[in-house]
Each structure stands twice: as structure tokens, then as C-alpha cells.
Amino acid sequence: MKKKIILFSLIAFATVIQAQTLEECQSAAKKNYPIIKQYDLIAQTTHLTVRNIQKGWLPQVTASALATYQSDVVAWPESMQNMYQQMGLKMKGLTKDQYKVGVDLHQTLYDGGAISSQNKIARQEGKVQEAQTEANLYQVRKRVNEMYFSLLLLDEQIKLNDDVVALLLSSEKKLSAMVKSGTAATSDFENVKAERLYAAQQNTSLKAQRLMLQRMLSVFCGIEVSNLRKPDIIKAAASTNNRPELRLFDNQLQLADTREKGLDALLRPKLGVFAQGYYGYPGLNMFEDMLSHKWSLNGVVGVKLTWNVGALYTRKNDKAKLRLQREMIENAREVFLFNNNMEQIQQTENISRYHTMMQTDNEIIVLRTNVRKAAESRLTHGIIDTNSLLREINNENAAKAQQAIHEIDMLKEMYNLQYTNNE
Structure with missing residues (x-):
């Protein structure tokens, strides 16, 4: 006997330990959802x-090889060639086929802030991607809420259905x-038994849905x-909205500001040193190459100092585009806040409605239970038929089901309101 008590205690303890809360399910779902991997991917991409971009400060090296054939080349006038020939010098002149194998090196000393601007833009783009991922990941909470409270409601329905089956089985035995x-007709017995089997059939369906x-x-x-x-009843969410979508809008606006500042870097001059070297023909000494090939x-x-003023041509349009982007982001924020506010109003009103209905649920259940017990007593004495009893049993079960639905729906709306405000 002691062993059985210990075994039952361990089973009960294990059942309590395994019970999951809504917060635990939400936390586990957030870690399990595949999109969570994007945080690390975004961080790595931004870093690379x-x-x-930072390697723009390193020397830029270009290797090249060139072979050309020209229609004409630099040559001495014929009179000068004759004069040189009289002096015993043969001026061959440049050949029309020319070759070069060389290396160009350029080192930036001052870029007008272009590289720094590109770094800031890249980092801010990473923040926007992270904020977008956070907003997408936040939707997981709503899906967990839907499944979690649907399971709780199914548990209540299964429990109430078990009670109905027990009541019908008791009446069936009587x-x-x-x-x-x-003292009773066989048809009355069969009527109650059929109703009990139907209730058991419903129980099987409910358990399959729950599984x-x-x-x-x-x-x-x-x-x-x-x-x-079952979660605890929580207070109404605060009016301060802390949804991740709002942080996404903020980061998008900051990205537009960063890009606008980057336009200034395009207008500044750039200073650098360069070196060019090549092996080929002709070289820099043209006179020598005319004598010897x-x-x-x-x-x-x-x-080298360069100043590209071409950015002035598109600067006005570029700024106008960024201004329009800001307006679109602000409009998206307004739309989100409007819809979010409408959703809060609906959820708050639903909570109030369920709370009002729950105030009379207990009284209705007590009354329906009394009527059902009276019907059972009258059936025993042969005063009413089984149809009347079944109707009262179903009425009592419907009252209890309504109470469970009101409670679960009110809890669901409370936690959905918490989700809407990101409390």
C-alpha cells in the first residue's frame, strides 16, 4: 500500500513539474522558431x-597588360632624318606595335568622409534588418497564444463532457x-444510453482535436x-505602446538620416598618392626608343586631387527621395498605430463584456444544477420522461460550458491585449 501511495505521489509530482505555463511556451517557441537564426546571420553579414568597406583605406593595386597596333606613331620629320643620317645616326622611329605590362598603385589619404559614411550606413542597415526580424519574431507570441488558449478550452470541454457522461451513466444505471x-419503460433506458454513447463519442472527437x-x-x-x-488574471495593459514595429520605424528613419549625411561626403574632394610602373615598349624616353626598339x-x-562635382546634379533629387522615404515610414507608423489602437479598443471591450457575463455564470449554473437534480428526482418517481431529464442535463452542461468559454476567452483577450501593447 505504501509503495502505491509513493508511486501515485511521484506521478502527481511529475505531472505538476511537466505543466507548461504560457510564458514558458512563448519563450521556447521564440528560441525554436527558425527565424531566430537570422540574428546571427545579420550580425555576421554586417561585420563582413x-x-x-574599411579596406578602402588599403592601397589599391591594379595589374594590367596591354598590346596595341597603331595606324600611326610619333616620327621625326623627313628633313631631320636626313640630317641625322648625314651625321651617321640612323633614326628608326617608333614601331606601330607597342606593349606594356604594368602595375598601378593608389593610396587614399583623404576621401571626404565617404568610407566613414558607408560604414555608418552598413551598420544602420544591419540594425534595420534586426528590427525587422524582431518584429517578425514577435508574431510568434500571437500564434502561441491562439494554440495555448485553444488547448485550455478543449481541456475544459473534455472535463465538462466527462461530467455529462458520468451523469448519464448514473441515470442509465437507475x-x-x-x-x-x-417501473420504467425500456425506451427510456435506451434513450439515456444513446445520449450517453453520443456524449462519449463527442469526448473521443474532443480528445483527438486536443492531441x-x-x-x-x-x-x-x-x-x-x-x-x-491556466494563466492568472492580469491587469489591463498600460497605455504606453512598446511594440517592436515602432523600433523598426525608428531605425528606418535613422537609416534615411544616415544616407542623407552620406550625400555630403560625395561633394568633398579626394586626395591620394599614386605610383605607376610598367615594363614595355615604348617607354617614357621616346627619343631613346626611336633609336633602339x-x-x-x-x-x-x-x-592626385580629384573633385567630382557630378554629385551636385542629383543632390536635389536624392534629398527629395529621402524625404519621401521618411514620409512613407511615418505614414506606415501612423497606419500601424491606428490599427493597433483599434485592436486595443476591441480587446478592452471584449474583456469588459466577458467580465460582465461571468458575474452571472455561477448563478445560472446553480439554478441549472438545481433544475437537473429535481428532474432526476421526478424521473425516479415517474413524474417526467427521459427527454425532459436529458434536456436539463444538456442545459446544465451548456451553462458550465459558457462559463468556461467566458473565462478562457477573457484570459485570452487579456493576454492578447498584453501582446498588442508588448507589455
């Missing part, structure tokens, strides 16, 4: 992008005894969801 004693929904929630959360703990090493070093 910034590193690539009628069976009454049929044997000749399917339990499996869906388990897969969605990545944990084995067995028993659920030999390849030579050549090089040039210097400082």
Missing part, C-alpha cells in the same frame, strides 16, 4: 560588410434497475507540451 422492477493541437504546439515550441497551467622599365609617382 563593414570590414570590406433506469436499468427501474426497467427490471417494471492534434498539443502536437502542433509541441513542434512549434520545440518542447514536449503535455499539461497546461628595346623594352624598358618605367615609373611615375605623384599626388
Whole structure:
């Protein structure tokens, strides 16, 4: 006997331990949802992008090879060639086929803030992507709420259906005894038995629905969801809205500001040093190459200042585009807040409605229970038929079901309101 008590205690304790709360399911679903991996991918992508942009400060090296054939080349006038020939010098002139293999090197000293601007834009784009992922991931909470409260409602329906089956079975046994004693008709017994079998059939369907929904929630959360703990009644959410979508809009506006500041960098001059070297023919010494057709090493070093004023042509339009982007983002924020406010109003009114109905649910159940018990007593004494009893049993069960629905729906609206405000 002691072993059985210990075993039952362990089973009960394990059942309590395995009961999942709504917060636990939401936390598990957030970690299990595949989109969570995007946070790390975005961070890595942003890091690599910034590193690539930062390499703009490294020397830029370009290797090239060139082979050309020209229709004409630089040559001495015929009179000068004759003069050189008289002096014993043969001026061959440049050949029409020319070749170069070289390397160009450029080192930026001042870029007008272009690289710094690109770094800021890349980092801000990463923040926008993270905010978008956070907004998408937040939708997981709503889906968990739907499945969690649907499971709670199914649990209540199964419990109430079990009570109906128990009541019908009790009446069935009484009628069976009454049929044997000749105080009740066989049809009354069969009527109650048929209703009990129908209730048992409904129970099977409800349990199958619960098993399917339990499996869906388990897969969605990545944990084995067995028993659920009914959440506590919470106070109305505060008026301050802290939804991740609002942070997404803020980051998008900051990105537009960062891009506008980047337009200024396009107008500033750029300063750098360069070096060019090549091996080929002709070289920099044209006179020598006219005398001798030999390849030579050549090089040039210097400082280069460039100022591209082409950005002025599109600056006005670029700023106008960014202004329109801001207006679109602000409009999207207004639409979101409007819809969010409408949703809050609906949820608040639903909570108030369910709360009002729940105030009379207990009284209705007490009255329906009294009527049902009186019907059972009258059936025993042969005053009413089984149809009247079944009607009262169903009325009592409907009253209890309405109470459960009102309670679960009110809890659901409370937590949905919390979700709407991101409390």
C-alpha cells in the first residue's frame, strides 16, 4: 500500500513539474522558431560588410597588360632624318606595335568622409534588418497564444463532457434497475444510453482535436507540451505602446538620416598618392626608343586631387527621395498605430463584456444544477420522461460550458491585449 501511495505521489509530482505555463511556451517557441537564426546571420553579414568597406583605406593595386597596333606613331620629320643620317645616326622611329605590362598603385589619404559614411550606413542597415526580424519574431507570441488558449478550452470541454457522461451513466444505471422492477419503460433506458454513447463519442472527437493541437504546439515550441497551467488574471495593459514595429520605424528613419549625411561626403574632394610602373615598349624616353626598339622599365609617382562635382546634379533629387522615404515610414507608423489602437479598443471591450457575463455564470449554473437534480428526482418517481431529464442535463452542461468559454476567452483577450501593447 505504501509503495502505491509513493508511486501515485511521484506521478502527481511529475505531472505538476511537466505543466507548461504560457510564458514558458512563448519563450521556447521564440528560441525554436527558425527565424531566430537570422540574428546571427545579420550580425555576421554586417561585420563582413563593414570590414570590406574599411579596406578602402588599403592601397589599391591594379595589374594590367596591354598590346596595341597603331595606324600611326610619333616620327621625326623627313628633313631631320636626313640630317641625322648625314651625321651617321640612323633614326628608326617608333614601331606601330607597342606593349606594356604594368602595375598601378593608389593610396587614399583623404576621401571626404565617404568610407566613414558607408560604414555608418552598413551598420544602420544591419540594425534595420534586426528590427525587422524582431518584429517578425514577435508574431510568434500571437500564434502561441491562439494554440495555448485553444488547448485550455478543449481541456475544459473534455472535463465538462466527462461530467455529462458520468451523469448519464448514473441515470442509465437507475433506469436499468427501474426497467427490471417494471417501473420504467425500456425506451427510456435506451434513450439515456444513446445520449450517453453520443456524449462519449463527442469526448473521443474532443480528445483527438486536443492531441492534434498539443502536437502542433509541441513542434512549434520545440518542447514536449503535455499539461497546461491556466494563466492568472492580469491587469489591463498600460497605455504606453512598446511594440517592436515602432523600433523598426525608428531605425528606418535613422537609416534615411544616415544616407542623407552620406550625400555630403560625395561633394568633398579626394586626395591620394599614386605610383605607376610598367615594363614595355615604348617607354617614357621616346627619343631613346626611336633609336633602339628595346623594352624598358618605367615609373611615375605623384599626388592626385580629384573633385567630382557630378554629385551636385542629383543632390536635389536624392534629398527629395529621402524625404519621401521618411514620409512613407511615418505614414506606415501612423497606419500601424491606428490599427493597433483599434485592436486595443476591441480587446478592452471584449474583456469588459466577458467580465460582465461571468458575474452571472455561477448563478445560472446553480439554478441549472438545481433544475437537473429535481428532474432526476421526478424521473425516479415517474413524474417526467427521459427527454425532459436529458434536456436539463444538456442545459446544465451548456451553462458550465459558457462559463468556461467566458473565462478562457477573457484570459485570452487579456493576454492578447498584453501582446498588442508588448507589455
